[in-house]
Amino acid sequence: MVFKLEVASNRGHVLVLWNLNLPVRCKVLLRSLYDNYNEKQENKIRCIVHYFERIFSHMPIGFVSFERKVLPLEHLPQCISYPKAEFWSNSVIPLCCFEVQNSGLIEDQSSEALEVDFANKFIGGGALHRGCVQEEIRFMINPELIASMLFLPSMAENEAIEIIGAERFSSYTGYASSFHFTGDYVDKKDVDCFGRRKTRIIAIDALCSPRMRQYKQECLLRMRHKLIQEAEMISRHYPLGPVHQVNLFIHPILSQRLQMLQCKLMRL
Numbered sequence: 001m002v003f004k005l006e007v008a009s010n011r012g013h014v015l016v017l018w019n020l021n022l023p024v025r026c027k028v029l030l031r032s033l034y035d036n037y038n039e040k041q042e043n044k045i046r047c048i049v050h051y052f053e054r055i056f057s058h059m060p061i062g063f064v065s066f067e068r069k070v071l072p073l074e075h076l077p078q079c080i081s082y083p084k085a086e087f088w089s090n091s092v093i094p095l096c097c098f099e100v101q102n103s104g105l106i107e108d109q110s111s112e113a114l115e116v117d118f119a120n121k122f123i124g125g126g127a128l129h130r131g132c133v134q135e136e137i138r139f140m141i142n143p144e145l146i147a148s149m150l151f152l153p154s155m156a157e158n159e160a161i162e163i164i165g166a167e168r169f170s171s172y173t174g175y176a177s178s179f180h181f182t183g184d185y186v187d188k189k190d191v192d193c194f195g196r197r198k199t200r201i202i203a204i205d206a207l208c209s210p211r212m213r214q215y216k217q218e219c220l221l222r223m224r225h226k227l228i229q230e231a232e233m234i235s236r237h238y239p240l241g242p243v244h245q246v247n248l249f250i251h252p253i254l255s256q257r258l259q260m261l262q263c264k265l266m267r268l
Contacts, residue, residue, distance in 0.1 A: 029044065029128050039177075039180075040132045040177055043172070043179055043180050043181040044127075044132065044136070044140050046181040047140035047143065047169075047172070048140065060167060062196060062197065063165055063195045064163065064164065064166050064196060066147070066148050066161070066163050067161070067163075068161055069159060069162055071225055072158075084221075085217055088224070106134075107142075115201050116201075116202050116203075117138055117203040117204070118135055119155070119203035119204060119205045122154050123148050124139055124145070124148060124149040127139035127140065127145075132176050133175065137175070137179060140170065141168050141170040141171075141172060142201075145201070148161070148203075155203070157222055157225070160203060161202070162200065163200075164192075164197075164199070165191075166201060167187045167197050167199070168199070169185055170184070171184065204223075204226040204227070205226075206223070
C-alpha cells in the first residue's frame with residue numbers, strides 16, 4: 001500500500017511517496033514468534049497486547065496530537081528561519097542557565113520536560129519490524145505513537161515532529177536484545193486543557209552512521225536546526241517558566257555544545 005501526499009509550499013511542492021504497509025510490518029513482528037524466534041520480539045508483542053488489554057478493560061479518555069514542525073528555509077518576518085553558519089559565529093547573545101543530568105531514562109523525567117525521540121526519518125523506524133532501540137522501545141511502551149506511522153511522511157532536513165498526550169502503558173527493562181516487558185505501568189501525568197497527557201515527545205532524525213562526518217559544519221548545522229524546533233516549542237509552551245529541560249542524550253561533548261547553543265537561542 002503506497003501513500004501519496006502533495007506536500008505544502010514550505011517543502012517546495014515536492015511529491016513525497018512512502019511505503020508503509022503497516023499490515024505487512026505487523027506480520028513481520030508476529031511471524032518472529034515462529035520463524036527465527038527472537039525473545040525481544042515476543043516482549044514487544046507483549047507490550048502491544050497489554051495495551052489492548054488495558055483499553056478493553058477501561059477505555060482511556062482524552063486526545064493525542066501530532067504536529068510537524070518546519071523551520072522555514074527563507075527569512076520570514078516574526079519567525080525563526082533556517083540560520084546560516086554566520087548567524088552562530090557572529091552571535092553575541094549570552095547563554096542561559098541549564099542543567100545536565102547524567103543518569104535516568106528519558107521517559108522517567110519530569111512532566112515539564114520535552115522528551116526526545118531519536119527517530120528514523122520515517123517516524124517509528126523498526127517498531128513494527130525487528131528494531132528495538134530507543135525509538136522502537138518508546139513506541140512499544142506508548143503504543144498510541146504507532147498511529148503516527150500511518151500519516152506522517154519522512155522528515156526533511158528542516159523538520160521535526162511533536163507528539164503531545166501519548167500515554168505510557170508498559171514497564172520494561174533492558175535495551176535491544178535484552179528488552180523485556182515487565183508489566184503494567186500507570187501513567188500519572190496530568191492532562192492539559194485539551195485533555196492531553198503532559199507528555200511532549202519531539203522526534204528528530206539523525207544521519208545514518210555519520211562517524212566523523214557528524215563534526216563537519218553541515219552536519220552540525222543540521223542538528224542545530226533540528227534542535228531549534230525544540231527551542232521554539234519550549235518558548236511557546238513555557239514562555240514564562242523557569243525550567244527549560246530537554247532530555248537529549250548523544251555524544252557527551254557534542255551534546256553539551258549543541259544544547260548550549262539551543263539554550264542560547266531561547267533568549268531570542
